[in-house]
Amino acid sequence: MNFFYTSDFENSIRELMSKKKLGYFSCKEDIKCVFNEMNFNEIWNFRDNLLDFHPYRLIKTRIPNSGQNLSKRDGFRLLFIANKYKENITFLYIFPKKGKYEKVNLTEKEIEKLIQNYDSEIKNNTLKVLEF
Amino acid sequence: MSTAIEIKVNDVTESVVNASNKLTMEDHINIYLDAICNFRNIILDCKEKLSNLNTTLYDELFNDEELYLKLKSNLKELRNALIQLTTRIKKNKNTYTSVKTATKELSNEISIFNEIIGDLELKNEVLPANKNIIGILSSIE
Numbered sequence: 103m104n105f106f107y108t109s110d111f112e113n114s115i116r117e118l119m120s121k122k123k124l125g126y127f128s129c130k131e132d133i134k135c136v137f138n139e140m141n142f143n144e145i146w147n148f149r150d151n152l153l154d155f156h157p158y159r160l161i162k163t164r165i166p167n168s169g170q171n172l173s174k175r176d177g178f179r180l181l182f183i184a185n186k187y188k189e190n191i192t193f194l195y196i197f198p199k200k201g202k203y204e205k206v207n208l209t210e211k212e213i214e215k216l217i218q219n220y221d222s223e224i225k226n227n228t229l230k231v232l233e234f
Numbered sequence: 235m236s237t238a239i240e241i242k243v244n245d246v247t248e249s250v251v252n253a254s255n256k257l258t259m260e261d262h263i264n265i266y267l268d269a270i271c272n273f274r275n276i277i278l279d280c281k282e283k284l285s286n287l288n289t290t291l292y293d294e295l296f297n298d299e300e301l302y303l304k305l306k307s308n309l310k311e312l313r314n315a316l317i318q319l320t321t322r323i324k325k326n327k328n329t330y331t332s333v334k335t336a337t338k339e340l341s342n343e344i345s346i347f348n349e350i351i352g353d354l355e356l357k358n359e360v361l362p363a364n365k366n367i368i369g370i371l372s373s374i375e
Contacts, residue, residue, distance in 0.1 A: 149296050152353060153361040155371045160361070162353065175346065199345070206345055207352040210360050214367055221370045 103142040105232035107193040108223050110216055112230070114196050117203070124202050128169030129178055133196075134234050136165055142189045152213075157186035160213070167198065176200055181208065183220060192229060194220055270332045277323075277336040284316070284343045291350050299358050309351050316344045 118126035137145065146159060153160035160183055167177035181195045194216045197205045208216075223229045291309075295302055323337050324330050330337065361367060 150292075150353070152357045153367070155368060158371050158374075176342075199349075207349050210356065210364060213356070213361070214364060217367050217370050221374055224374060 103145075104188075104190040105137070105193070105234065106190060106229040107232050108195075108216070108220050108229060110195050110219050111193040118196065118198065125170040126167065126178075126198055126201065126203070128167060129165070129196060129198075132165050132168050132178065133180060133193075135168075136163070137191075138234050142184070142191075145191060146184050146186060157188075159184045159186070160217070162208075165196075167200070170200065172200060179205075179207075181213070181216065183217075192220060193232065270329070273329070274333045274336045277333055277340055280316075280319075281336070281340040281343050284340070284347060288343065288346050288350060291347075291354075295350075295354060296357070302354050302358050306354070309354075313344070313348060313351060316340075316347070320344065 115129060118124070118129050145161075148161050148163050150163055151159045151161045160181070162179055162181045164174035165178040165180050166172060166174045170177075176199050178196050178198050180193065182191055182193045184191050195208070195212075197203065197208070199205075220229075295305070320337060320341055323333065
């Protein structure tokens with residue numbers, strides 16, 4: 103299984119990690135802890151999938167924020183696409199539920215834009231590989 | 235002599251009246267504090283019940299479209315009622331000061347509730363009907 107990420111994900115995580123005092127600095131490690139030991143089928147079967155369009159699944163999952171000692175419920179939200187044929191995962195965006203950059207949710211338009219960018223980065227071959 | 239005694243009697247009488255009034259006022263304050271304490275407990279009870287509902291919704295409603303469609307209007311009515319409640323509490327400055335922490339805890343739970351309703355709506359209604367997204371996913375090789 104391969105992990106990729108889009109420039110939107112890169113920008114969102116860079117913003118979260120830009121200032122340590124915001125309490126988001128642990129997000130990379132927290133993502134790693136969730137995905138590191140999982141196989142593709144376990145990720146594919148995450149219950150919180152928002153769209154099932156074979157072979158793709160759009161999933162928004164909960165990630166704890168160890169930096170602020172927050173549980174999954176109050177930590178980060180990570181949006182990603184799983185491709186069943188290729189058995190790969192592409193991270194699209196991450197946002198926190200608490201603190202300065204907290205968001206209640208992503209809108210339909212925001213999700214549409216993230217998927218458009220995912221598509222164009224596949225076509226331009228600019229998706230980046232994520233190594234855990 | 236009698237005037238001096240009268241003054242003292244009046245003085246004591248005045249003190250007794252003051253003390254009685256003070257007691258009455260303290261009774262009122264106690265009643266008010268009890269009411270605030272009771273209200274805070276009601277808010278916290280509401281928050282606990284909502285937290286429990288959030289866990290159930292996340293665990294059980296995410297992959298049950300039929301049940302979601304059945305419950306959706308109830309969930310939205312509840313969300314509106316919760317938002318109205320916190321808005322009313324915040325508008326009442328005196329009460330809000332006394333129940334601020336409990337109200338914030340309830341607001342956090344409402345935020346989670348709102349997110350779950352939003353996700354259920356995206357999953358069951360909005361995203362499957364979004365032709366742009368479906369078109370993009372269909373065209374990816």
